Structure formats: structure tokens, C-alpha cells
């Protein structure tokens with residue numbers, strides 16, 4: 001982003017004169033809160049349509065419903081909205097405009113401030129072999145290793161130089177970050193630069209993670225797909241007793257070291273584990289974690305391309321297909337129908353543990369998926385230019401696969417109803 005573009009944003013000017021709201025109390029929204037604080041800009045709160053979040057607070061900022069801000073008494077103070085959601089960008093713009101808000105004057109998009117999001121894979125190794133993930137379902141493994149804290153610091157400084165409104169940095173993609181012994185230092189380096197870092201873990205580990213929590217990650221995600229014996233069917237090689245013990249320990253450690261850290265549980269729904277969702281939801285309520293169910297998908301997209309082309313999948317990938325709630329044929333057809341729509345991942349820069357930059361983190365194989373050998377030695381402009389002309393993106397868009405994941409992760413009325421029922425049961 002150029003200096004002139006930055007100085008033309010209205011935020012500094014708005015500070016103190018109009019209330020600023022961040023639409024979307026998810027990781028991107030929390031990241032934008034950090035970025036604005038770094039720039040000396042205060043916000044009034046979050047807006048989120050999820051009833052489970054409304055009335056609560058994220059990082060001491062209240063969460064309001066869209067109606068409260070757009071049509072309630074808050075409207076009188078001329079709210080300014082930053083839309084931090086990528087998946088629902090157009091829907092939210094339509095809601096804002098229907099309420100009389102004008103683009104640029106009354107609301108803007110997250111990417112107008114921070115055009116790119118970053119995944120820095122600090123650990124490319126995982127202890128599990130989940131059947132819906134490349135760690136468990138790809139025929140060949142790519143090189144795997146870990147990033148040192150010293151290298152990470154150089155990466156982060158370059159990112160901030162190229163993207164001053166960087167809000168959040170995701171420290172994972174196809175790997176278990178808690179396996180990296182330098183993770184506490186990596187988190188501290190991120191906090192020193194006032195950037196929010198997101199950690200995700202399977203928590204099926206015997207190693208102690210108190211130092212990680214003491215370092216205060218910005219947010220913590222746990223991925224689950226069952227309870228008891230069901231768990232390890234799809235979190236293959238996982239140990240449910242260990243996970244349960246670690247979830248309780250995480251809750252204790254959070255209370256001791258960083259009570260403000262949001263913890264969310266991503267629950268991957270398959271045909272066989274729907275009955276366990278209630279138990280997991282109640283456990284989340286007990287531990288103060290946010291419960292986020294969504295349908296599981298077959299990933300990485302390399303497998304979906306193989307499927308479409310009639311190629312041979314591995315037994316693990318085949319097993320995944322049999323238990324998907326949204327059958328792959330239906331998802332492929334729906335995605336193809338959306339091929340003309342935008343890609344929500346083109347703003348994501350994926351930097352692997354050895355500094356290679358991928359065109360896209362949804363694909364695993366490095367063949368055709370490498371934008372740079374070294375992030376540190378390649379400018380952002382060059383990386384973007386290479387991606388724009390990449391064969392991978394062209395093929396992916398041609399099949400509509402850039403819309404594929406969204407079909408599985410979008411919140412459906414049924415899921416909203418389910419989370420509502422769990423919340424009622426927990427209260």
C-alpha cells in the first residue's frame with residue numbers, strides 16, 4: 001500500500017468524532033482492532049449477526065447486533081463501519097446501503113486498509129494424520145520442518161513494512177504449531193510489534209504448553225471432530241482423553257496468564273459425529289470457549305482436482321468422501337456455478353516454514369504452487385504479480401474451486417439453530 005493511499009483513509013480524521021465499529025467479531029476483526037490501536041485509532045465496538053456473540057465482549061469491546069447499530073439509538077451518532085468479513089462482504093455492503101450508509105463515507109472494507117492477510121507456517125509437521133487433511137490423505141509428502149524465532153522476526157518486520165495495517169498473523173496451516181519449541185518466543189515477538197497472532201492446535205499432545213499461554217497468543221483455536229472413540233476416526237492418531245485433559249488445562253492456563261485470550265473450538269461435522277456436537281458445545285460453555293461448528297470438507301484442493309479429473313485418491317481421502325455431510329459432487333457443481341465470483345483467498349499470503357511462498361495455502365503440493373523461493377528476498381509486488389499469472393489460480397478459477405471451501409464453512413440456518421439449542425441447554 002502506498003503512503004498516499006494510507007493517508008487518504010479517513011480513520012485518523014474520524015477518531016473521536018464518529019464511533020467506529022468493526023463488523024465481524026472473528027479473527028480478522030480482532031486483528032483490525034490491534035492494527036487500529038497501533039495507529040492510535042479507537043473503536044466503539046464490534047457488530048456481528050451471530051446471536052451467540054451479541055451482548056458479550058471481545059478484547060473488552062462490546063459486540064452489538066447489526067440492528068442495534070444501523071436502526072437503534074446508536075445510529076444517531078453516525079457510525080462508521082469497517083467490514084472485516086471476506087465471505088459475506090457483498091451481503092454486508094447491501095445491508096449497510098439499505099440502511100442508508102454510503103461506501104467510503106460511512107463504511108469501508110478491511111482490505112482497503114490491509115490488502116493482505118498472512119499465514120506464516122512456523123511448524124510444517126503434525127503429530128496427527130487426519131483423513132481430511134494433507135498430513136493424512138496425500139500420496140506424497142512435501143518437505144517438513146520448523147521456522148526459527150530469529151527468522152520469524154525478519155519475516156514479520158518485512159510484512160509490517162509492506163502492509164502497515166496488518167491486523168492478524170496466522171501461525172499455522174497444515175501443521176501443529178505447539179510442536180515448535182520456539183513458539184513462545186515467536187508469540188512474544190508478535191506481541192512486541194502489537195500484531196495479533198492466531199494459534200491453532202489439535203491439543204492431542206503430551207508436551208506442556210504453559211509457556212505458550214504465558215507468552216499470550218492473540219487467539220487460540222482448537223480443532224475437533226468427535227467425542228470419545230469417535231474423535232480419532234477423523235482426527236486420526238489422536239487421543240481423546242489427552243485432548244479433554246488439555247482443554248481443561250488450557251482453560252486454567254488462560255485464567256492464570258491471559259484471561260482476555262479468546263479460545264474457539266472449530267468442530268468439523270461429518271455424518272458420523274453430529275450427535276457429539278451437543279457434548280462438545282456444552283463443554284465449550286463450561287470452559288468459556290466459543291463453539292464454532294461447520295461442515296468438514298475434503299482438503300487440500302489438490303484432492304478435489306484429482307477427484308474431478310477422475311484420478312486415484314488415497315484410501316484416507318476416499319474414506320473422507322464417504323462421511324461428508326455435503327457430498328463432493330454437489331459441492332463441485334455448486335462451486336462451478338459460482339466460478340464467476342471473487343476468490344476470498346487471493347488476499348492471503350502463505351509463507352511456509354522454509355520461507356517459500358505458495359500461491360495458495362488451500363493446495364498442498366508445491367508443484368505449480370510456488371510464488372517465491374524466499375519471502376525475505378522477494379518483494380510483495382513480485383509475489384502478487386506471479387500469482388496473478390499462475391497456472392494454479394487459472395485452473396482453480398476455471399473449475400470454480402476458489403468457492404469450494406466456502407460452501408462447507410458458511411453458517412447455515414441449521415447450524416445457527418444447533419448452536420442456539422446448545423446455548424440454551426448450557427444456560
Ligand code: SF4
Nearest residue numbers: 126128130133135175
Ligand atoms: S487437520 Fe490439523 S491436526 Fe489434523 S493432521 Fe492436519 S494439521 Fe494435523
Ligand code: SF4
Nearest residue numbers: 343345360393396402
Ligand atoms: S484462485 Fe484458487 S488457487 Fe488461486 S488463491 Fe484463489 S483459491 Fe487459491
